[in-house]
Amino acid sequence: MFLKVFYNIINLTSRRTLAMEVSTNKTIKEGPAVISLVAEKVFYNPVQEFNRDLSILVLNVFSKDYKAEKNAQAQKKAQNKSIDSTIEFAEKNEVEFTLLEALSATGLRSIRYAKEVADITKIVANDISMQAVQTMKVNFEQNQVSHMVEVSHDDACMLMYKHKHPSERFSAIDLDPYGCPSIFLDAAVQSVQDGGLLLVTATDMAVLAGNSPETCYSKYGAISLKTKCCHEMALRILLQCIEKHANRYSRYIVPLLSISADFYIRIFVKIYTGAIHCKKTTSKLAMVYQCVGCDNMTLQPLGGFKSNPTEKNPNQMKGFLPTGPVVGEHCVNCNQKHHLGGPIWTAPIHEPVFVSRVLAELSSERHCLGTRDRIEGVLSMVREELHDVPLYYSMDRLVGRVHLETMPMLLMRSAILNAGYKVSYSHASKMSIKTTAPAQFIWDIVRTWERTHPVKPARLEADPVARHILSRAVASPVELSCRADANPESRRCGALRFQYNPAPHWGPGARAILNIGEEKMSKALRNQNKNLKKKSQKRQHSEGENEVRKKITLEQQLTNDNGCN
CATH class of the missing domain: 3.40.50.150 (Vaccinia Virus protein VP39)
Structure with missing residues (x-):
């Protein structure tokens, strides 16, 4: 009898919940x-x-x-x-x-x-x-x-x-x-x-x-x-x-x-x-060598095209296979090995x-x-991007890898422009540095910044990769002076370039469910404090069981009393 009453209570609750969900109309x-x-x-x-x-x-x-x-x-x-x-x-x-x-x-x-x-x-x-x-x-x-x-x-x-x-x-x-x-x-x-x-x-x-x-x-x-x-x-x-x-x-x-x-x-x-x-596809694809130490990315094209003029067609092009690998066994910047990824699209x-x-x-x-506003800001950044430069560096990764104080972004961009290279942001990251400058020059800028903002010796002793990067001599002169054109137009005009979280608990949502309203919570929201919720549910169940037992005991007492009468 106890189990029967208990299951009736559970089934009634479930039916009410189901009815509430089915009647939902947003x-x-x-x-x-x-x-x-x-x-x-x-x-x-x-x-x-x-x-x-x-x-x-x-x-x-x-x-x-x-x-x-x-x-x-x-x-x-x-x-x-x-x-x-x-x-x-x-x-x-x-x-x-x-x-x-x-x-x-x-x-x-x-x-x-x-x-x-x-x-x-x-x-x-x-x-x-x-x-x-x-x-x-x-x-x-x-x-x-x-x-x-x-x-x-x-x-x-x-x-x-x-x-x-x-x-x-x-x-x-x-x-x-x-x-x-x-x-x-x-x-x-x-x-x-x-x-x-x-x-x-x-x-x-x-x-x-x-x-x-x-x-x-x-x-x-x-x-x-x-x-x-x-x-x-x-x-x-x-x-x-x-x-x-x-x-x-x-x-x-x-x-x-x-x-x-x-x-x-x-x-x-x-x-x-x-x-x-x-046939030109191989010239648009490349494998990617990623240094495990400094995170530098080097591209190995799968193919290429070169001029092959003839009398009938002076503009004729001919495909060829490039030689490789383009990197040595160890990275030239930090003396670490590489991971291999790709292929990726390298054309614009x-x-x-x-x-x-x-x-x-x-x-x-x-x-x-x-x-x-967001579309205007994102497309403004896209238009400013260097379209013929695949991938980008990240400022927080560059300075963080050698434990340096964060370098102002405009100062980094100015140093690249002062050396005659091109630079832009990527719409994909607010800390991005997309540039035609070689990796060695980027690390020269970091080493020059370190001269006036030195790293604590204890950190270098514990990190041989950072010590190796900063110990190398600066190969190219670096001019750390700000210039006006280092600040892109999209940033000067205050465009909404990078969006904050558009909504609490936002994300891709769950597959094929109604993903709006508090009664249809996202997975992230449902999982918050889930252990506490489980404990609370167990406590409620135990309290419900106690109430059912009390009712059963009361019914038995009433039955016994009636029998005695």
Whole structure:
């Protein structure tokens, strides 16, 4: 009887909790879109509003370029036939811009694309979850975009494979999965039109940032390294992964914009077809030697191209294999050994002209974006980056490795500029130093700074690597005098370059759950003081058991009394 009463209490509590969860119905407003989360297990993450806002701007700029490019190609073909066909094409034909959101969840992104991207003709919103599909249908009707958005209930890869024929390909495909996107890339690179756009998000930053290099290799085909420039390396690992998938089908990528933000990376690349361009891929990839002592990064290209003129083609180029390795057994700076990572993408990860046009689109009055200031700050930094310099140094790592007092960033940048080298920040880190200066000169600056800010002898005695670095002579003259151009424009104008945590307990969220509101806490919040919670639950259970025992004892006493009477 005791167990029966106890289980009844537990089951009643569980049913009340379940009823409360099922009745949960959240309404969310983002930009001009208003959505309702009518299903229990549909994913939504408010922190990625920056991702969605940026994607809207990029698509507005890209769609104009795409239509202009397709019109130019069609008119050129028509001109080769006759002038009349050119006029007929201009009057009767219009280039369609179709977009696939392969993993739609609530449909919020598709709604915003339909309302805020001017040149979109049709959107296909797909999800494998029936709950998500039902939620999307309600939201599309509510936002009056059903005439533009087609709902699809299918596996994302299978849907893209069905559209790999050139006549059925999408103008743009948006992949925003939970975690790693690599399982969708093979289908995606085949399903994008020639000159189309592929938008890819990856949230498994622990894998890409070096915490699990063997997992990174199995997912992305590259070894990640644990280094201060891991966020840019994550971008370059994903780019090489997309290029690898594209090359299998005689296609190649042209990066337009690559962003590291919050807990994810976001990449925008154009896909083209051309077997001859695929041969140039090896010149865009490199292995990375990372010194285990000073963290210096040295690139070993997988291939290269050199001039090979002939009478018929004076501009002909010929591929070659570079010699290696580019480093010795020990690092020249600290006499330590190296780790080997990669391959990574070493060609530019942004197109400066395109970035400038996205910034111009941001100033348009028709866009009402919640993260406008942040987008302006990040894109301003991206435009200032040295686009032909892969990876970067980190100021805290440089001075911290030799136990020095922190050097002012503007002083370091001034010393590099005074020596005739280029320098910039990276949008991925506020302590970044992206420069054309060799590693030896960077350490010369650190050694020069140490002369006026000496390290405590006890620290050097306990650290042979720091002692070896600082004991070397300064090979190049270093001028530590500040200059005005060391302060970039984005910093002078006070742009929001680096965002603080956008929300408490923010992060990628849990897979396929409703991730808003206090009653739907994130994993980080749920795990806080979990041991104390367990103890409290045990205490409540024991108190509940005691109450049940008291009731049972009371009932038995009443029964005995009635029997006696």
